[in-house]
Amino acid sequence: MQITIAYDEDRSIPVPVLPVAERATWAEQTAAAFAARVGGGDQLRQGVASALDRLTALADDDSRLLLLIGADGAMLAPLLLFVVPHELDEREQADFLWQPSALLPPTPTVITTTHLGTGFSSGLAQREDGADFSTRRWLFFGSGMTVAALLGPVAPLGLGLVEAIADALLAESWVEGFVPREDVAKAQRLDALASPAQEGWRLGAASGGATAG
Known part of the structure; x- marks a missing residue:
């Protein structure tokens, strides 16, 4: 693709x-x-x-x-962009946007792009094997497919130095055959689940990892 x-x-x-x-x-x-x-x-x-x-x-x-x-x-950071050949269900969305190694509730953002439509982004502070790092994850919802992106891992204080670069890149990139679902309600629901007062992602993402089809 x-x-x-x-x-x-x-x-x-x-x-x-x-x-x-x-x-x-x-x-x-x-x-x-x-x-x-x-x-x-x-x-x-x-x-x-x-x-x-x-x-x-x-x-x-x-x-x-x-x-x-x-x-x-x-600050140097990898950015991975890939396509999942189906529409993720809520469990799969949570598995990607939330990780069991997260130290704090995610930092959520609803974003709008030219070709990928409205998406949702989640920033995580994580700890694995005694090492602290940060990542940011994006999902864009399309008809019959999902576009996902992962920034990091980077040093905890370094994420802010590269987030704007990734946002600008994603704002104008596109995927062949991708038809955005302008489902603002879905992005808003994910935003609500990311609230520190909610436990939805913790309960729904126990398995960790992304489903990439």
Whole structure:
């Protein structure tokens, strides 16, 4: 399924699917070109190259993976965009938007995009294996399919440095065959479930993890 990403090349780098033997060279060359374009030094180049090298092992043909670069390289974060070939039920939505490792209630946002319609986003502060990190997750509701995105993991205080980059990217990206369901009520219901006064996600997401079809 064709996923077309509209991105700012000075703040985002798409990660292609590459043979293992080509990954390190591509990462070094791409990082060098990026640093030169934005006027960054060796520290930025090395940091971007290292992150890209790691992400090439995660890229596949069924999703789109990007490295987001915030605050002149002070924060680097992966953004994964993928399509679920069915409409998620409430349990599946909760399994993706809420994780058992979350330390606090999610930070919810209802968002509107040009091509993906109205979506819902959930920010989580998490702890796994003694490590603290943050993620942000998006769902966009379509006829017969769902578009999902995952930003992070990033350092707990670093999410705010890359969220705006992801929001701008998602605002103009599109998926072939995706017809948005302008179901504002669904987004509002998710927003209500995310309230600290509610326990709906905790009860509904005990299994953890996303259902990706």
